[in-house]
Amino acid sequence: MSVDMNGGGTAALARIRVVLSRTSHPGNIGAAARAMKTMGLSRLVLVSPKRLPDEQTVAMAAGADDLVASATISDDMTSALAGCVRVVGVTARRRELSAPFAWAREAAVDCIAAAREGEVALLFGNETSGLGNDEIALCQQLLMIPTDEVYRSLNLAAAVQIVAYELRLAAIEQGAPPAIAEAGEAATHEDVERLAEHLERAATASGFLDPAQPKRLMQRMRRMFARARLEREEVNILRGMLSSFEKKVD
Amino acid sequence: MSVDMNGGGTAALARIRVVLSRTSHPGNIGAAARAMKTMGLSRLVLVSPKRLPDEQTVAMAAGADDLVASATISDDMTSALAGCVRVVGVTARRRELSAPFAWAREAAVDCIAAAREGEVALLFGNETSGLGNDEIALCQQLLMIPTDEVYRSLNLAAAVQIVAYELRLAAIEQGAPPAIAEAGEAATHEDVERLAEHLERAATASGFLDPAQPKRLMQRMRRMFARARLEREEVNILRGMLSSFEKKVD
Numbered sequence: 272m273s274v275d276m277n278g279g280g281t282a283a284l285a286r287i288r289v290v291l292s293r294t295s296h297p298g299n300i301g302a303a304a305r306a307m308k309t310m311g312l313s314r315l316v317l318v319s320p321k322r323l324p325d326e327q328t329v330a331m332a333a334g335a336d337d338l339v340a341s342a343t344i345s346d347d348m349t350s351a352l353a354g355c356v357r358v359v360g361v362t363a364r365r366r367e368l369s370a371p372f373a374w375a376r377e378a379a380v381d382c383i384a385a386a387r388e389g390e391v392a393l394l395f396g397n398e399t400s401g402l403g404n405d406e407i408a409l410c411q412q413l414l415m416i417p418t419d420e421v422y423r424s425l426n427l428a429a430a431v432q433i434v435a436y437e438l439r440l441a442a443i444e445q446g447a448p449p450a451i452a453e454a455g456e457a458a459t460h461e462d463v464e465r466l467a468e469h470l471e472r473a474a475t476a477s478g479f480l481d482p483a484q485p486k487r488l489m490q491r492m493r494r495m496f497a498r499a500r501l502e503r504e505e506v507n508i509l510r511g512m513l514s515s516f517e518k519k520v521d
Numbered sequence: 522m523s524v525d526m527n528g529g530g531t532a533a534l535a536r537i538r539v540v541l542s543r544t545s546h547p548g549n550i551g552a553a554a555r556a557m558k559t560m561g562l563s564r565l566v567l568v569s570p571k572r573l574p575d576e577q578t579v580a581m582a583a584g585a586d587d588l589v590a591s592a593t594i595s596d597d598m599t600s601a602l603a604g605c606v607r608v609v610g611v612t613a614r615r616r617e618l619s620a621p622f623a624w625a626r627e628a629a630v631d632c633i634a635a636a637r638e639g640e641v642a643l644l645f646g647n648e649t650s651g652l653g654n655d656e657i658a659l660c661q662q663l664l665m666i667p668t669d670e671v672y673r674s675l676n677l678a679a680a681v682q683i684v685a686y687e688l689r690l691a692a693i694e695q696g697a698p699p700a701i702a703e704a705g706e707a708a709t710h711e712d713v714e715r716l717a718e719h720l721e722r723a724a725t726a727s728g729f730l731d732p733a734q735p736k737r738l739m740q741r742m743r744r745m746f747a748r749a750r751l752e753r754e755e756v757n758i759l760r761g762m763l764s765s766f767e768k769k770v771d
Contacts, residue, residue, distance in 0.1 A: 302676065302679075305674065305676060305679075306676075306679055308669065308672045308674075309668045309669055309672060309673065309674060309675050309679070310668065310669060311668075311669040333674050333676070334672060334674055335672065335674075376690070416686070417686075417689060417690065417693070418559045418560065418561075418689075419558065419559055419560060419561040419689075422558045422559060422584060422585065423559065424555065424558075424559060424583055424584055424585075425559050425682075426552065426555060426556075426583070426678075428676075428679070429552075429555075429556055429559070429678070429679065429682045432675075432679045432682055432683060433682060433683065433686050436666070436667075436683050436686075439667060439668075439669075440626070440667065443667070470762075473766070474762055474765065477762070477765035477766050477768070478765055478768075479761060479762045479765035479766075488758065491754075491755065491758065492758075495749055495751070495752075495755050498749050498750065499745055499746075499748050499749035500748060501745070502745075504741075505741065505745050508738065508741065508742075511729060512724055512727070512729045515724065515727040515728055515729035516723070516727050516729075516766040518727070518728075
């Protein structure tokens with residue numbers, strides 16, 4: 272996996288709009304904007320919101336109030352979806368006579384592929400009633416988020432969050448987690464051997480290890496050191512500690 | 522994606538607890554409970570919440586108020602993590618001297634594998650300040666959620682939602698647990714803590730550790746233990762060895 276350095280991934284995200292239809296709670300609009308922005312989505316469209324964005328929207332948006340401020344608000348679904356080569360409806364249940372279903376993960380990959388060709392809309396329905404049949408009829412694909420079989424009650428912003436997260440992962444292949452800059456220098460084989468020998472000496476002197484019956488103590492300790500992938504500085508600390516134990520013995 | 526029909530996946534989810542530390546807003550606790558329940562997680566632990574669950578918690582929980590009602594509330598992180606063979610911290614940024622990082626997707630697969638062996642905790646910090654260094658030091662792994670590079674401000678419940686979603690997918694997709702050749706029984710959180718305390722005592726008594734200037738010795742040692750994913754028998758051996766060093770001192 273390689274990090275997309277030329278912005279190809281974010282270019283696809285910029286062609287994706289999130290369309291919230293008939294949203295009841297202004298706070299959910301803000302929370303959805305925040306969810307979008309964390310994943311690099313920026314285009315929010317509100318169709319016939321029950322209440323216009325208000326101070327609760329801004330509060331829930333946290334630092335994503337710019338998405339709310341630049342949101343398109345319309346009573347007209349046709350203009351909301353204008354120019355889209357793909358409309359994907361997010362739904363919690365199977366529908367009759369509808370477009371094909373896909374799980375969020377696969378649908379996100381499809382969306383990103385479509386967004387490399389043109390504009391894409393993700394359509395989210397009302398908090399309580401979901402997408403209406405007339406809205407479902409506009410979709411070329413339906414996206415479902417896997418949930419518990421009994422309790423499926425995803426909050427609207429939570430659904431936006433998961434879909435936006437999957438879109439981001441599909442758009443931008445992640446590299447390795449950010450290198451841990453200050454991960455220390457790895458201990459060498461000899462470092463670890465000297466530590467093992469030191470431990471063996473100290474454990475013998477203290478009476479913990481009986482050289483006549485060593486069992487597999489040192490084998491176990493070496494296996495543990497190997498699994499820990501010791502750093503050089505850790506070896507130094509451990510040997511310093513062992514020396515302090517030995518001095519006290521003297 | 523195939524659904525695990527024999528309950529093997531959900532059995533792993535039942536061994537995972539979500540630990541919210543020092544949460545500021547009661548509403549977020551409810552929203553987190555809802556996020557958990559949609560994905561089949563049920564065990565919520567609250568450590569030193571700034572405010573106890575209240576009516577706002579219940580309102581945000583929607584139908585997940587049973588998780589809030591059965592949540593464990595404690596001021597004691599050790600009891601919150603009791604019995605865990607794996608503690609995974611969710612963090613937005615890299616830390617010094619910490620356990621290894623993994624992205625949410627890979628970390629979730631690891632968590633499910635660990636949950637087939639024993640109890641697992643996902644640890645989420647305060648909304649504003651995240652996990653403290655003392656909390657980070659308890660983690661065997663750190664989980665990062667990929668976000669926009671500029672705007673990383675995930676809401677707490679949104680972070681819980683994404684992690685819970687990845688855990689669900691990992692639990693249900695995953696087939697039989699990989700056979701672990703000759704790995705011993707994993708040490709629990711308490712086992713490792715007792716070892717760390719024992720080491721600290723012994724190193725202080727021997728003069729190696731100056732309590733007035735501890736520097737970051739114990740943070741380093743905990744990080745090393747975390748990386749090693751100690752087995753219970755290894756902890757017993759190391760503590761026996763420490764006792765032998767202490768006896769000699771007497």
